[in-house]
Amino acid sequence: MxxxxxxxxxxxxxRKPITCAACVLDGDRLIFxxxxxxxxxxxxERFLGRSGPWLAxxxxxxxxxRRFVRGAGWPDDWSGHVAHAEGLGxxxxxxxxxxxxxxxxxxxxxxxxxxxxxxxAASPQTLYGVPVALMFFEGAPRLRAAGVHLPGQRPGxxxxxxxxxxxxxxxxxxxxxxxxxxxxxxxxxRDQTEDRAARRQGILTALCGDGxxxxxxxxxxxxxxxxxxxxxxxxDALLCAVQAAWAHRSGYTETGPRWADPLEGWIxxxxxxxxx
Numbered sequence: 001m002x003x004x005x006x007x008x009x010x011x012x013x014x015r016k017p018i019t020c021a022a023c024v025l026d027g028d029r030l031i032f033x034x035x036x037x038x039x040x041x042x043x044x045e046r047f048l049g050r051s052g053p054w055l056a057x058x059x060x061x062x063x064x065x066r067r068f069v070r071g072a073g074w075p076d077d078w079s080g081h082v083a084h085a086e087g088l089g090x091x092x093x094x095x096x097x098x099x100x101x102x103x104x105x106x107x108x109x110x111x112x113x114x115x116x117x118x119x120x121a122a123s124p125q126t127l128y129g130v131p132v133a134l135m136f137f138e139g140a141p142r143l144r145a146a147g148v149h150l151p152g153q154r155p156g157x158x159x160x161x162x163x164x165x166x167x168x169x170x171x172x173x174x175x176x177x178x179x180x181x182x183x184x185x186x187x188x189x190r191d192q193t194e195d196r197a198a199r200r201q202g203i204l205t206a207l208c209g210d211g212x213x214x215x216x217x218x219x220x221x222x223x224x225x226x227x228x229x230x231x232x233x234x235x236d237a238l239l240c241a242v243q244a245a246w247a248h249r250s251g252y253t254e255t256g257p258r259w260a261d262p263l264e265g266w267i268x269x270x271x272x273x274x275x276x
Contacts, residue, residue, distance in 0.1 A: 001025045001248065002054035004047075005165065005241025007233045010134035014039040020047065021226075021237035023245070030245045032222040035234060041138065048146035052159025055253060057244030059236060060135035061124035062143065062153060062164045062265045065111040068125060069263065072100050078153045078263050079144060086141040093137050097125050115267040118274075119169040151247075152256020153265045163247045163268040167239035170216075170269055171203050177211045178202035185232025192230035200227040200235055207242065215270065216246045243268040 005021040012018045017037035024031045038044045063078060064085070074081045085093050101109035110123035126132045149156035151163060175181050184199035186192050204227050206212070212220040220242060226234045247253055247268035257273055260266040266273060 002052075003030065003241050003245050003248075004054060004056040005167075005237040005239065005244060006056055006058040007167070007237040007240060008058055008060040008135055008139055010131055010138045012038060012040055012044070016231075018044050019233040019237045021234070021241045023238075023241045025245045025248065028217060028249070029219045029221065030242060032220075032226070032238060032241070035226075035237070041142065045142055045146065048142060048148055048160070048162075050160070052157065052161075054159070055161045055163070055244050055248055057163050057165030057240035057242075057247070057268055058139065058143075059165050059167055059240050060139040061113075061132055062136070062140055062150065062162075063113070063263055064124050064136065065113050066261060066263050067111045068100065072096065076263060078150070078265070081263065082140045082144050085137055086144075090134070090137060094127060094134075097127060097133060101125070113264040114261065115264075115272040119166065119267065119269065119272050121166055121169070121267070150265070151253050152260040153262055158254075161253050163244055163253065164265055165240035165243040166267050166269060166272065167236040167243070169267075169271050170239045170243060171236075173215055173271065174203045174206040174211050175199055177215075178206045185230065185235070187231055196230065197227065200232065203227075203235060203239075207239075212242070216242055217249060218242060218245055246270070 003023040003025045007019040009016055017039045020036040022034045069076050069081050074084045088096055110125040112123045122132050124132055124136050143162055147156045148160045148162045149158050180199045180202040184196050208220045212218050222238055226238055257266050
């Protein structure tokens with residue numbers, strides 16, 4: 001089966017593209033084959049329209065929280081709230097998030113989905129630092145328009161399946177197994193240190209060894225050159241593909257986990273998915 005992992009950005013350019021790891025899943029073996037990059041959203045949209053069968057893990061929030069959606073008065077179904085966000089435009093979406101936060105007390109201005117609470121991920125309302133809210137704004141409407149199948153959230157073409165991935169949680173688990181906790185990537189040149197390069201290598205070594213088998217139930221074959229990218233985008237794309245393959249082997253790519261909220265969705269990683 002064709003498996004893709006997508007490291008997403010809310011403003012793709014030739015210098016900072018959307019990065020795609022193309023792999024093949026054969027039983028419990030995931031084989032990395034090639035990297036692709038999408039320097040603009042038109043290329044990403046063409047990717048989503050490719051004939052299947054394929055499964056992709058994408059590193060951005062597919063949804064906002066039910067609490068925010070209801071509190072803001074948005075439609076409380078997946079397709080409706082995504083369409084509403086798109087209709088606001090980028091500036092209007094940002095303004096709506098800021099207006100929602102403004103009257104609320106500290107500590108209650110942004111909300112996390114159940115999966116994010118389990119793994120310590122940022123709220124999908126986050127606009128600063130890593131602007132995952134803008135990643136939602138740019139990514140989710142394109143999934144909706146493409147008609148892909150989102151297990152547990154939106155029925156679509158079963159030959160083109162997308163699941164939400166979060167490479168950071170898998171990277172942290174593999175770094176712990178390798179005994180190398182700490183940051184492994186950086187955008188700024190001053191932060192692109194030898195220690196971070198060693199951690200990227202530690203992640204890949206653990207993933208392709210006992211760590212991949214013990215945590216994800218997969219034998220992973222991947223190119224060591226994926227570690228050479230100091231931003232970590234290439235390695236993160238591979239981790240997204242691993243999480244997608246895990247979701248497929250766990251039986252989650254038809255209807256999603258039985259406990260998942262159909263608006264909020266779920267994240268494809270064992271740490272984010274309690275036992276059914």
